[in-house]
Amino acid sequence: MSCGKPHETDCSEVLEQVWLFLDHECDQERRRLLEHHLDECSPCLERFGIEEHLKVLLRSKCGGDHAPDGLKRRLREKIRETVVEQAATTVQDGAEPR
Structure with a gap:
């Protein structure tokens, strides 16, 4: 946006x-x-x-x-992985970032 x-x-x-x-x-x-x-x-x-x-x-x-620290850590890791995957897909496809 x-x-x-x-x-x-x-x-x-x-x-x-x-x-x-x-x-x-x-x-x-x-x-x-x-x-x-x-x-x-x-x-x-x-x-x-x-x-x-x-x-x-x-x-x-x-x-x-409050969420347990382990849950927070796993969520942050998953979010990072998703962001990296989306960035890699954007670069491969030559598409505009979302």
Whole structure:
């Protein structure tokens, strides 16, 4: 996704990392870049609001329980594998990234 305007951080990159931002799992520099982008990009801010609302809803329905560290680790590994696979497919096919 792109709003069509030039930004220091690309819209698709921001939206890929919105969960890391919401979970405070990115370093301060990345957080600053994401905040700056969200401040100047209405479409991403709108999408961020939806994601933030979903996270609050999930937290309230799941009773605030935290996932076990092992589950978090496995999920992160699977997400990384999927991102690498998608990137490799994009390069092989010569298609535009999603």
